[in-house]
Amino acid sequence: MHKDQQTPDTLPAYQLSPEECLLQLQSDEQGLSQLQADQRLQDTGPNRLPVAAKEGLLKRFFKHFHDILIYILLVAAGATALLGHWIDTGVILVVVIINATIGFIQEGKAEQALAGIRKMLSQRATAKRDGDWQEIEAEHLVPGDIVRLRSGDRVPADLRLLECNNLRIEESALTGESMPADKNTETATAATSLGDRSGMAYSGTLVAAGRGLGVVSATGSATELGRINRLIADVETLQTPLTRQMAQFSKILSVVIVGLAGLMLLVGILLHDFALSELFLAAIGFAVAAIPEGLPAILTITLALGVQRMAKRNAITRKLNAVETLGSVTVICSDKTGTLTRNEMTTRHVVTAAHSYHVSGTGYAPEGEISCDDDPIKAAQRVDLDALLETVAIANDSRVEATNGQWQVIGEPTEGALCTLVHKAGFEAHNYQRIAEIPFESDNKFMATLADTPDGERRILLKGAPDRLLERCRLQLDANGNTRPLDPTWWEQQLNQLSGEGLRVLAAAARTVPVSKDTLSIDDLDDLVFLGLIGIIDPPRPEAIEAIASCHAAGIRVKMITGDHAGTAEAIGREMGIGTDADPKVISGAEIEAASDEELARLAQTCDIFARTSPEHKLRLVKALQATNEIVAMTGDGVNDAPALKRADVGIAMGIKGTEATKEAADIVLADDNFSSIAQAVEEGRTIYDNLRKAIMFLLPTNGAQGLVILAAVVLGMVLPITPVQVLWVNMIVAVTLALALAFEPAEPGLMQRPPRDPGAAIISLVFLIRIGLVSVLIGAATIVVFQWQIRIGTELDMARSTAINTLVIAQACYLFNSRFLATHSLNPALLFTNKVAWLTIGILLLLQMAFIYLPFMNTAFGTTPLALQHWLMPLAVGIGVFLVIEGEKWVWQRLR
Known part of the structure; x- marks a missing residue:
C-alpha cells in the first residue's frame, strides 16, 4: 500500500483541518525538501494513472480465430494435409486467414483514429521545494508537496486546500455538475458527497477562477481519479446480443454438421463399398461444404463497413460489434453536462x-x-x-x-x-x-x-x-x-x-x-x-433534442443520469423531451443509495431523470436495467461516467471534452461530441443487423445445398457430383463475391420506426428456417439431377462435374436477389438497382467461374474441363427457377400474415 493511501489510523484529507492534514502528511507550508520528495517518490511511485496493458499484435491477430466454425475448418485443413491433399488444405487456410486479417486491420485503424483525439492530463505543476517555488513535472509530485493553483490551471493531484482567494474549480468531469464549485478551506464530514467537499481540489479538474494553495494529499492511483479507475477495472463487461446469438448459432450448426458427417461415414462404411480414404475425404468435403466459413469474414466485413460509415459521421468505433449492438439497444442512459448539454454557460x-x-x-x-x-x-x-x-x-x-x-x-x-x-x-x-x-x-x-x-x-x-x-x-x-x-x-x-x-x-x-x-x-x-x-x-444541444425524438420514434427510451442538482436536471429533461410525464419525476442519488436492487430495478424502469448521482450510482442503474433484459447504451464525457460506460452494452464517450478514462472505457467515441451521431449509429446498427441476417439467409442454404450434394451422393452410393476441392472453390468465390454484396445493402424503408428487436429472440425465425431448407433442397437436388442427366447421356465425368458446378454457382447467384429483401418482393423495378455492388459481384463471379472452367491450369488443379455454350443453358434455367419459387414462397407468407 502506498504511504498516501488511507489506513485505519488515518482519515481522508477532506475530514481534516489544514493543520491536521499537514501534520498527517509530515509537511508544512514551506513544502518538502528535494531529498524528502525523492524519497517519497520512490515509495509512492509517479503521479500518473496506470496505463492499461495493450494486447500484443500476435494476440490481436489470433483472437480472430476464436470461433467454433473456424476450429472445425482448421481440423479439416489438418486432415487434408495428412492425406496429402495440399490444394484442399491451402484453400481452407486462405479463407480462414483472410477472415482474421480483415478483423485485425480494421481494429488497428479504429485504435489509430482514437489515438488522434486523446487529451492529456496536467503535465506541469508549480510546487514549493527547498523553500522556493519551482515548476516541475506533474508526475513528480508526492504527498506533502505544497502546490499553487491559478486560473486556467489543471489540478495536478488531489489537494487539501490551505488558502483560497476566490477559488472556483470546474469539476464536471468528476461530479457532472455544470457550474464551477466555490472552494474554501472548510472541513467536511464523512457523509459529504464529492461535489460538496469545498476544501478539496481533485486531480484532473480545472481552475475556473481565483487562486489557491494546497497540500498534495494523494497522487496517482490513490487519487479520486485513481479510485474511479479501479472501479472501471472491476467492472465486468457483458457479451453483446450479436455475439451471444452467433455463438449459440455456431454451436448448434457445428453439432449438426459434425453429426451428419459422422452419419455419412457410417452409412458409407456399412452400406456401400467406398474406400476408407475416399470416404474420409468425402466427409471432410461435406463438413467444409456445409460450414459457412465465409460467415465470420462477412460478419467482420459488414461490421467494418458500418464502422467506416460511422467514422465519416465523426463516430470512431473501437470495437467492431459495437455499432451493431447499438442497433439493438432499448435504453440510452446519458450524462447531462457536455453530452446532452454544451457545457458552455x-x-x-x-x-x-x-x-x-x-x-x-x-x-x-x-x-x-x-x-x-x-x-x-x-x-x-x-x-x-x-x-x-x-x-x-x-x-x-x-x-x-x-x-x-x-x-x-x-x-x-x-x-x-x-x-x-x-x-x-x-x-x-x-x-x-x-x-x-x-x-x-x-x-x-x-x-x-x-x-x-x-x-x-x-x-x-x-x-x-x-x-x-x-x-x-x-x-x-x-x-x-x-x-x-x-x-x-x-x-x-x-x-x-x-x-x-x-x-x-x-x-x-x-x-x-x-x-x-x-x-x-x-x-x-x-x-x-x-x-x-x-x-x-448550460443549454441543451439542439441536435440532441432532435436525436432524442428520433430515438423515441424508434422505441428507445432515453434516461438522463447526471451529477447536477435535481432542479436543473428536471428543467433540462423537460426541455429535451426526456420523461413520459409533463412533470417528470426526478430520483436523487440519495434515493438510489437507499434502494435495494429490486427497488432500483423498478425505479430504473419507471423514471427517466436521475440527479446528484455518483459513479457508483450510475453503475448500479446500468446493472439494474440490464437485470430486466434491457440492452443499454451509456453516454458521457467525465471520469465519473467511465465505470457505467464500461459496464453498458455500448459505451459512448465524447471525443473533444471527454476524459482519457472515459474514452478508454468506451466502445464508441464521438469525435464531434454530437449526440445526434448516436441516433445515426442506431440506424446504422439496425441496417447492419438486417444485412447480417440477409448474409446468413444467403450463406446457409447455399452451403446447405453444397453439403446436401455430397451427403446424398454418399448415402445413395453415387459418384460424387462435386469433389471436395471443387466445393472449396465454390465456397470461396461465393463468400468473397455474392455474400459480400449483402454488406452494402442500404437501410430498408421505415427502419427507424420499428421497435427494438427482442434481444432474446433467435437470429433465425421459423419462417426463415423453412426457407433455408427449401432453398437447400432446390439447389442441391437440381445440381444432382443435372449431374446425373449428364452422366446418362454419356458426358465425361469432368464435364458433368463442371456443368454441376455451374448449376450450383448460377443458382446461388440468382438466389442472391431473393436474399436482398427478406420479406419484400425482389421483383420491384425500383429496388432492383439500389445496390450496385450486387451487380458488380455477379460480374466478378462470372469472370472467376469462366476462368475456373476455361483456363488450363485451373482445369488441372480442380479437375474441370471447358464447356460448350449449351452446357450453360440448363444451369441458367435452374437459377431462374429457384428465384421464381422463392419469390412465390414470399408471396405465400405475406398472404398468410
Missing part, C-alpha cells in the same frame, strides 16, 4: 423592472440576438437594458475569444456567459476605466467595481447573488432611466420563475458616486439601484 433571459428580454443562441459564440416581444433589441435602444449590460460587462474578470474557430471562455464560465451577452447586445465596454474592485468571495457572493464611464461619471457596479443584492438596494430602474422604490415581492416572483426553469440567476445593481471617490469597500455597497436579473443555463 449561456444567458437565456434578462428581466428588468420594465421589460423581459429573451436571448437566442447557445454557447460562448456571440451568435444570436436579444429580443423583447419578438423584436430584436440593441443595448443602446433601451436604457434599462443598457444599464444592466454596463454592470455585467465592467464587473467582470473574464473574456471570450475564438481559438481555431471555437469560441472559448478565458476565466469563469458564468462570467463568460455574460461576456457573450454583452457582445450580442452590441455594448461597447472598452472606454471604461476600472478604478477599484471588491473581488468575488463565497461569503459575499458578489463582485463590485468602481469605474469611470465614457460620459465622465464614476459608478459602483455590482453583480452577484440576487438575495445579497436585493438587501443592499432601495430603488429600481424604470424604462426611462428613472428610479422608483424597490418592489422586493415582485422581484422574488421573477426570481422563483427563473429558478423554476432550472436557470442560475444573477442580479445587477449600481449607483453613481462623486468622481473624487477612488476607493471601494463593503460599506460603500448600500443604497444601490437594482437593475435586473439574468437567467443563465
Whole structure:
C-alpha cells in the first residue's frame, strides 16, 4: 500500500483541518525538501494513472480465430494435409486467414483514429521545494508537496486546500455538475458527497477562477481519479446480443454438421463399398461444404463497413460489434453536462423592472440576438437594458475569444456567459476605466467595481447573488432611466420563475458616486439601484433534442443520469423531451443509495431523470436495467461516467471534452461530441443487423445445398457430383463475391420506426428456417439431377462435374436477389438497382467461374474441363427457377400474415 493511501489510523484529507492534514502528511507550508520528495517518490511511485496493458499484435491477430466454425475448418485443413491433399488444405487456410486479417486491420485503424483525439492530463505543476517555488513535472509530485493553483490551471493531484482567494474549480468531469464549485478551506464530514467537499481540489479538474494553495494529499492511483479507475477495472463487461446469438448459432450448426458427417461415414462404411480414404475425404468435403466459413469474414466485413460509415459521421468505433449492438439497444442512459448539454454557460433571459428580454443562441459564440416581444433589441435602444449590460460587462474578470474557430471562455464560465451577452447586445465596454474592485468571495457572493464611464461619471457596479443584492438596494430602474422604490415581492416572483426553469440567476445593481471617490469597500455597497436579473443555463444541444425524438420514434427510451442538482436536471429533461410525464419525476442519488436492487430495478424502469448521482450510482442503474433484459447504451464525457460506460452494452464517450478514462472505457467515441451521431449509429446498427441476417439467409442454404450434394451422393452410393476441392472453390468465390454484396445493402424503408428487436429472440425465425431448407433442397437436388442427366447421356465425368458446378454457382447467384429483401418482393423495378455492388459481384463471379472452367491450369488443379455454350443453358434455367419459387414462397407468407 502506498504511504498516501488511507489506513485505519488515518482519515481522508477532506475530514481534516489544514493543520491536521499537514501534520498527517509530515509537511508544512514551506513544502518538502528535494531529498524528502525523492524519497517519497520512490515509495509512492509517479503521479500518473496506470496505463492499461495493450494486447500484443500476435494476440490481436489470433483472437480472430476464436470461433467454433473456424476450429472445425482448421481440423479439416489438418486432415487434408495428412492425406496429402495440399490444394484442399491451402484453400481452407486462405479463407480462414483472410477472415482474421480483415478483423485485425480494421481494429488497428479504429485504435489509430482514437489515438488522434486523446487529451492529456496536467503535465506541469508549480510546487514549493527547498523553500522556493519551482515548476516541475506533474508526475513528480508526492504527498506533502505544497502546490499553487491559478486560473486556467489543471489540478495536478488531489489537494487539501490551505488558502483560497476566490477559488472556483470546474469539476464536471468528476461530479457532472455544470457550474464551477466555490472552494474554501472548510472541513467536511464523512457523509459529504464529492461535489460538496469545498476544501478539496481533485486531480484532473480545472481552475475556473481565483487562486489557491494546497497540500498534495494523494497522487496517482490513490487519487479520486485513481479510485474511479479501479472501479472501471472491476467492472465486468457483458457479451453483446450479436455475439451471444452467433455463438449459440455456431454451436448448434457445428453439432449438426459434425453429426451428419459422422452419419455419412457410417452409412458409407456399412452400406456401400467406398474406400476408407475416399470416404474420409468425402466427409471432410461435406463438413467444409456445409460450414459457412465465409460467415465470420462477412460478419467482420459488414461490421467494418458500418464502422467506416460511422467514422465519416465523426463516430470512431473501437470495437467492431459495437455499432451493431447499438442497433439493438432499448435504453440510452446519458450524462447531462457536455453530452446532452454544451457545457458552455449561456444567458437565456434578462428581466428588468420594465421589460423581459429573451436571448437566442447557445454557447460562448456571440451568435444570436436579444429580443423583447419578438423584436430584436440593441443595448443602446433601451436604457434599462443598457444599464444592466454596463454592470455585467465592467464587473467582470473574464473574456471570450475564438481559438481555431471555437469560441472559448478565458476565466469563469458564468462570467463568460455574460461576456457573450454583452457582445450580442452590441455594448461597447472598452472606454471604461476600472478604478477599484471588491473581488468575488463565497461569503459575499458578489463582485463590485468602481469605474469611470465614457460620459465622465464614476459608478459602483455590482453583480452577484440576487438575495445579497436585493438587501443592499432601495430603488429600481424604470424604462426611462428613472428610479422608483424597490418592489422586493415582485422581484422574488421573477426570481422563483427563473429558478423554476432550472436557470442560475444573477442580479445587477449600481449607483453613481462623486468622481473624487477612488476607493471601494463593503460599506460603500448600500443604497444601490437594482437593475435586473439574468437567467443563465448550460443549454441543451439542439441536435440532441432532435436525436432524442428520433430515438423515441424508434422505441428507445432515453434516461438522463447526471451529477447536477435535481432542479436543473428536471428543467433540462423537460426541455429535451426526456420523461413520459409533463412533470417528470426526478430520483436523487440519495434515493438510489437507499434502494435495494429490486427497488432500483423498478425505479430504473419507471423514471427517466436521475440527479446528484455518483459513479457508483450510475453503475448500479446500468446493472439494474440490464437485470430486466434491457440492452443499454451509456453516454458521457467525465471520469465519473467511465465505470457505467464500461459496464453498458455500448459505451459512448465524447471525443473533444471527454476524459482519457472515459474514452478508454468506451466502445464508441464521438469525435464531434454530437449526440445526434448516436441516433445515426442506431440506424446504422439496425441496417447492419438486417444485412447480417440477409448474409446468413444467403450463406446457409447455399452451403446447405453444397453439403446436401455430397451427403446424398454418399448415402445413395453415387459418384460424387462435386469433389471436395471443387466445393472449396465454390465456397470461396461465393463468400468473397455474392455474400459480400449483402454488406452494402442500404437501410430498408421505415427502419427507424420499428421497435427494438427482442434481444432474446433467435437470429433465425421459423419462417426463415423453412426457407433455408427449401432453398437447400432446390439447389442441391437440381445440381444432382443435372449431374446425373449428364452422366446418362454419356458426358465425361469432368464435364458433368463442371456443368454441376455451374448449376450450383448460377443458382446461388440468382438466389442472391431473393436474399436482398427478406420479406419484400425482389421483383420491384425500383429496388432492383439500389445496390450496385450486387451487380458488380455477379460480374466478378462470372469472370472467376469462366476462368475456373476455361483456363488450363485451373482445369488441372480442380479437375474441370471447358464447356460448350449449351452446357450453360440448363444451369441458367435452374437459377431462374429457384428465384421464381422463392419469390412465390414470399408471396405465400405475406398472404398468410
